[in-house]
Amino acid sequence: xxxxxxxxxxxxxxxxxxxxxxxxxxxxxxxxxxxxxxxxxxxxxxxxxxxxxxxxxxxxxxxxxxxxxxxxxxxxxxxxxxxxxxxxxxxxxxxxxxxxxxxxxxxxxxxxxxxxxxxxxxxxxxxxxxxxxxxxxxxxxxxxxxxxxxxxxxxxxxxxxxxxxxxxxxxxxxx
Amino acid sequence: xxxxxxxxxxxxxxxxxxxxxxxxxxxxxxxxxxxxxxxxxxxxxxxxxxxxxxxxxxxxxxxxxxxxxxxxxxxxxxxxxxxxxxxxxxxxxxxxxxxxxxxxxxxxxxxxxxxxxxxxxxxxxxxxxxxxxxxx
Numbered sequence: 001x002x003x004x005x006x007x008x009x010x011x012x013x014x015x016x017x018x019x020x021x022x023x024x025x026x027x028x029x030x031x032x033x034x035x036x037x038x039x040x041x042x043x044x045x046x047x048x049x050x051x052x053x054x055x056x057x058x059x060x061x062x063x064x065x066x067x068x069x070x071x072x073x074x075x076x077x078x079x080x081x082x083x084x085x086x087x088x089x090x091x092x093x094x095x096x097x098x099x100x101x102x103x104x105x106x107x108x109x110x111x112x113x114x115x116x117x118x119x120x121x122x123x124x125x126x127x128x129x130x131x132x133x134x135x136x137x138x139x140x141x142x143x144x145x146x147x148x149x150x151x152x153x154x155x156x157x158x159x160x161x162x163x164x165x166x167x168x169x170x171x172x173x174x175x
Numbered sequence: 176x177x178x179x180x181x182x183x184x185x186x187x188x189x190x191x192x193x194x195x196x197x198x199x200x201x202x203x204x205x206x207x208x209x210x211x212x213x214x215x216x217x218x219x220x221x222x223x224x225x226x227x228x229x230x231x232x233x234x235x236x237x238x239x240x241x242x243x244x245x246x247x248x249x250x251x252x253x254x255x256x257x258x259x260x261x262x263x264x265x266x267x268x269x270x271x272x273x274x275x276x277x278x279x280x281x282x283x284x285x286x287x288x289x290x291x292x293x294x295x296x297x298x299x300x301x302x303x304x305x306x307x308x309x310x311x
Contacts, residue, residue: 060285061196062275063221072261072278072285079258079278079285110262169262 030124035156036103036116039091042156043116044123044149045105049161052104053119056082056096066171070094070115075104080113083168089141107165123151130158143167184254188279188288190247191230193221197286199279202249204291206231206238215240218295220274232291239295256280257288 033044034053054075059082061071068088072079082102086094094100099118104111133145144167146160188199198220211217211229216239226242233239258278274297276290 058284060278060287062287064274072287074280074283074285077280079261079280081261112262 029127031127031130032122032124033158034103035120035123035153036101036114037118037120038094038116039086039089041091042120042154043085043159044156045103045114045159045161047122049105049107050103051106051111053101054104056100056102056115068168068171073102073113075102075113078111080104080111082113082115084115085164086115086117088164088168088171089144091140105161105165107161110165110169112165112168120153123153123156125149125151133157185251186254186257187249188252189230189249190286191243192245192247193223193226193243196221197247197281199286199288200230200291201276201288204232206233208246209240211242212240217242218297220289220294230291232295234292234295241291241294252279258285260287 032047057073059071070082102113130147130149147158189202225244229240260275273293276288278285
């Protein structure tokens with residue numbers, strides 16, 4: 001049996017490669033995305049970057065932190081910053097409920113917890129079915145989107161987690 | 176053959192609370208615990224109308240009080256319970272940068288360890304509005 005070794009790659013890289021393969025008539029790659037709900041909309045993220053999804057643990061607020069930083073929490077002995085995705089994207093704020101979950105993601109060595117209203121689970125789709133986010137979109141948080149697509153449950157936006165963490169970092173520590 | 180001894184460390188932390196939130200600080204940063212006074216400059220960590228006591232620290236010889244609601248006292252904690260402040264949380268904006276020294280885990284809950292000297296030094300920093308609200 002062949003051992004499968006999966007390596008995380010940036011979504012944009014996978015998308016560009018997938019399009020080339022398609023043009024060559026080769027088998028098109030399938031992307032596995034993790035879908036969540038936030039502010040009444042559906043969002044997806046690269047499953048390779050999502051380590052775990054757990055219930056919202058006790059949150060310790062950090063005085064003076066930017067509004068999108070909900071606080072910090074302990075997870076498996078580590079202390080993680082919790083980012084309210086809705087606030088970061090300018091779409092109101094996450095409403096914590098029994099369905100709330102945090103997605104623990106690791107992006108280029110930085111581990112953060114993303115607060116979501118609820119999780120749906122995994123979806124697989126061909127990379128070519130992800131369309132680029134509209135250029136110059138005025139939609140709030142458009143800068144964090146890698147693309148948009150649809151599955152049987154409806155339309156969803158694909159988050160660019162690298163960009164999201166990079167921007168959050170910049171906003172947390174403005175120069 | 177005996178296994179090599181593992182050296183474990185521990186340290187003292189001073190615990191206090193403001194509102195419902197607990198904090199910790201280095202006891203060496205605290206000159207004394209006093210009643211909140213009108214004649215001493217204050218550096219607020221969190222706004223609270225319940226503060227009757229203060230942790231008095233000193234910056235460049237000047238005493239500055241940090242209002243607190245409740246003093247829990249000093250407790251020794253193992254080094255395994257200490258964590259660096261995580262990404263983002265360590266990078267507080269503007270004059271609050273550096274206030275968060277780290278985190279101590281107590282029964283799975285992070286308690287912020289505050290650098291009282293940095294907090295008190297902010298009292299003398301140029302006036303700058305500090306955003307503490309969680310309103311978007």
